[in-house]
Amino acid sequence: MPPAPRDPDQSDAQDPAHAAVATYAAAHDDLVLAGAEAVELVITLLDEAGINYLTVSGRTKSVASFAEKAVRSVDGVRLYDEPLREIGDQLGVRVITYVRDDVDAVADLLADQVVVNDDRDLGRETASEGRFGYASRHLQIALDAARVGQPAYAHLAGRNVQVQIRTVLQHAWAEFEHDIRYKGTVPAEHAHDFDRRFTLAAGLLELADQEFATIRDRLRGQVSSAGQAEPVTPDDDPRLDARELAAFLAGQYADAGWSRADHYDWVSGLLLELGITSLDELGEVLRATDEQLIRERMDYRYPPGAVRRLDDALLATYGETYVGLHGNAHREAALRARLDKLSHPSEATP
Numbered sequence: 001m002p003p004a005p006r007d008p009d010q011s012d013a014q015d016p017a018h019a020a021v022a023t024y025a026a027a028h029d030d031l032v033l034a035g036a037e038a039v040e041l042v043i044t045l046l047d048e049a050g051i052n053y054l055t056v057s058g059r060t061k062s063v064a065s066f067a068e069k070a071v072r073s074v075d076g077v078r079l080y081d082e083p084l085r086e087i088g089d090q091l092g093v094r095v096i097t098y099v100r101d102d103v104d105a106v107a108d109l110l111a112d113q114v115v116v117n118d119d120r121d122l123g124r125e126t127a128s129e130g131r132f133g134y135a136s137r138h139l140q141i142a143l144d145a146a147r148v149g150q151p152a153y154a155h156l157a158g159r160n161v162q163v164q165i166r167t168v169l170q171h172a173w174a175e176f177e178h179d180i181r182y183k184g185t186v187p188a189e190h191a192h193d194f195d196r197r198f199t200l201a202a203g204l205l206e207l208a209d210q211e212f213a214t215i216r217d218r219l220r221g222q223v224s225s226a227g228q229a230e231p232v233t234p235d236d237d238p239r240l241d242a243r244e245l246a247a248f249l250a251g252q253y254a255d256a257g258w259s260r261a262d263h264y265d266w267v268s269g270l271l272l273e274l275g276i277t278s279l280d281e282l283g284e285v286l287r288a289t290d291e292q293l294i295r296e297r298m299d300y301r302y303p304p305g306a307v308r309r310l311d312d313a314l315l316a317t318y319g320e321t322y323v324g325l326h327g328n329a330h331r332e333a334a335l336r337a338r339l340d341k342l343s344h345p346s347e348a349t350p
Helices: 006-014 016-026 030-048 062-071 101-112 122-128 168-183 186-227 242-252 261-273 281-288 293-297 305-318 326-343
Strands: 055-060 093-095 113-123 137-142 161-167
Touching: 006 055, 006 101, 006 186, 016 062, 030 093, 055 186, 093 101, 093 168, 101 113, 101 137, 101 161, 101 186, 113 122, 122 261, 161 168, 242 261, 242 305, 261 305, 261 326, 281 305, 293 305, 293 326, 305 326
Parallel strands: 093 161
Antiparallel strands: 055 093, 113 137, 137 161
């Protein structure tokens, strides 16, 4: 005798995909909070490191999008046996940088500060196949042990986050390509021509990325050799002008990357609190610092930006006075942890 037909409701309940969707929907409010915490975590890490970036954004996968992906199949075979565990982009953060060197700097920073469970350079994978196309660095990260118990990451603990890192030109290509291919309809007779044009555009943008990086490197080298820039600060503003300070730091820390424009403004305010209102005064302070000792104590595992290098030099020089500045009130705990590293030699690793 043929088997008795199953109750549709019972079969749905036993389907791993449908059960996963129900679980995901029940936890979605917490996931949204976790997504916000993930964005704040990445921004905090980037700002503390002084690494230059354009934007940081994030999203939590909607229930409908998760459901569509959970039941996705190829030739009748489900792609995910355990959707909750295997779908890695439930929480997503996207970092847009200006040049490709900063993509690597962000990836190195995350590898140093949190747990990286996976790291794929999709642009390199595409290039290894002899093609131009989608280029983005995709990391799967989770909280490190020190942050798991912190209230700021209460909803993020135990969860993975996909972090996409790409340049602004790579992002433009990916967004346009996605919009055309997935939201529009490409007539079959034009598909081959569209593929060729997308490939051509990707190659041109890769060349543009390389040229932007070269321009930045040459400008940084010229600033380093040219010395101090001409002051442009208005007479009624005692702070160091951000552009003047950026040029000075490019010479002081020739091997450091640029920081965000607003970070130069911010650290200029800290210098004012310390009573430093000229580059001559700042130069005197920095000449008295032991840069080699700071490097050894901080043990940078990523390329810190110029503002971070200055930040550590000021912290090493002024200690608790620097921690207590009004402009540092929002990061007092982080500064104290760094001051402890600067004050004590790190243990030798076996």
